[in-house]
Amino acid sequence: MRRILLGAIASLPLLGLTPGMALAAEDPILLGEINSYTRLPAFTEPYKKGWQLAVEQVNAEGGIDGRMLEVISRDDTGDPATAIRIAEEMVTKDGVTLLFGTFLSNIGLAVADFAKQKQVLFLASEPLTDALVWSKGNKYTYRLRPSTHMQAAMLAEQAAKLDAVKWATVAPNYAYGQDAVKAFKAELTRLRPDVEFVEEQWPPVFKIDAGSTVRALEAAKPDAIYNVTFGGDLPKFVREGSLRFLFEDRPVVSLLTGEPEYLLPLGDETPEGWIVTGYPPAAIETEEHVAFAKAYMDKFGEEPRTGSIVGYNSILAIAAALRKAGSTETEALLEAMEGLQVESSPTGPFMFRAADHQSTMGAYVGKTALVDGKPTMVDWVYADGADYLPSEEEAAKLRPAE
Known part of the structure; x- marks a missing residue:
């Protein structure tokens, strides 16, 4: 009997069932994640908690085909x-299946170029610059x-x-800020051909001289202001502008300011009635969001933030791609990403467009307010991202030839 068993085991390679292959089926799928944790903790720490929760849930459900x-x-x-050095180590030494993450647009663009050179999938979770999927888009990079x-x-x-009619703008002087002003001017001019832009302020990112910026905006006497400052620059701008009555009887439209990461630190200095994009976690009552928010609060003891949603949805998208591909090979994953549907998420269903690799995940649009002493968004609606993108045919023309 012992000889028979040993003979059967020896025959396994002939059947294509080696012990190594059985072990490989149980090996974890390694994902490489890169982000600016020490530079931008207000956003990246909730983001990390979001992807940690999603990984825990995916694995509790059996992982990806048991892995x-x-x-x-x-x-x-x-x-x-530093981001490129880390990406190189992850791909060549750690053997990750794909890369995801990054926050700042210049880092996202750098890792996207690395992904192209090394032919590895990169899901850019957070960088917002349009160049990432349009003028500098590539086969290996998708954006959430x-x-x-x-x-x-x-x-x-x-x-x-x-x-x-008369508008002034203020934005950090790098890819994201430049794109944000260009896009807003183009879209507002298309909708309202009578508007004009009378002043532009370009403070260096995270180094705003709020006094001189506010004085320049004040001198231009605009009817309204479009603001793109965020992080530590935002409270400085708000404080100085409020002291000089820059916002009195003057509408402000402000990108990202409704996100808890940037809104909550304003405290009782929160301006009333700014039109913003953001995230009102306590007010969203969809079944998917309620389940997500409860799980997040149970695990971390705090409300989710925008970063939490981004981290969580990143893993949902990666898990969906792995299941659809049925493989960890890059070419199979790239094929799976084209038109990939994520049917259930805290923000609703979204997909990744084949033409420009942009997801249709949307954002919440509302107004800033103090409610019971807490900064929040009111009068908000969810804007489906698909409604604010050029057609896939138009978007394909914006990308370089592969």
Whole structure:
């Protein structure tokens, strides 16, 4: 009997059933995640909690065909060169299946170029610059969050309803800020050909001189202001503008300001009635969001933030791609990503367009307010990202030839 058993085991390679293959089926699927944790903790820490929760849930349900997801996460410190070095280590030494994450647009673009050179899938979770999927788009890069163009178009739709004709803009002087102003001007001018832009302010990112910026905006005497500052620059701008009455009887349309990461730190200095994109976690009552918010609060003891949604949806998208591909090979994953549908998420269903690799995940548009002393969004609606994108035919023309 012993000889028979040993003979049967020895015959396994002939059947294509090696012990190594059986073991491989149980190995985890390694995902490489890169983000600016020390540089931008207000957004990236909730984002990390979001993807951790999603990984835990996917694995609790059996993983991907029995294989667990495992994330190798590293901090790029807000430096593109560091991000590239980390990506190289993850791909060549750790053997990750794909890369995801990044926050700042310049880092997202750098990792996207790395992904193209190394032929590895990169899901850009957060960078907003339009170049990522249009002028510098490539075969290996997809983007999750609603882009600069999409969110600017959502705000332009609301701005067009105002009486304002003369507009001023303030935005950080790098890819994201430049794209945000360009898109807003184009969309608002399309909807309201009578508007004009009388002043532009371009402070360096996270180094705003709020006093001089506000004085320049004040001197231009605009009817309304379009603001793109965020992070530590935003409260400085709000405080200085309020002291100088810049916002009195003057509408402000502000990108991202309704996100809890940026809104909550304003505290009782929160301006009333700014038109913003953001996220009102306590007010969303869809079944999917309620389940997500409860699981998040049970695990972390706090309300989810915008970053939480982005991290969570990143893993949902990756899991959907892996299931659809039935493989961890890059070419199979790229084929799966084209037109990939994520049917159920806290923000509703979304898909990744084949033409430009942009997801149709939307954003919430509303107004800032203090409710019971807490900064929040009111009068909000969910704007479906698909409604604020050019057609796939038009978008394909914006990309370089592959």
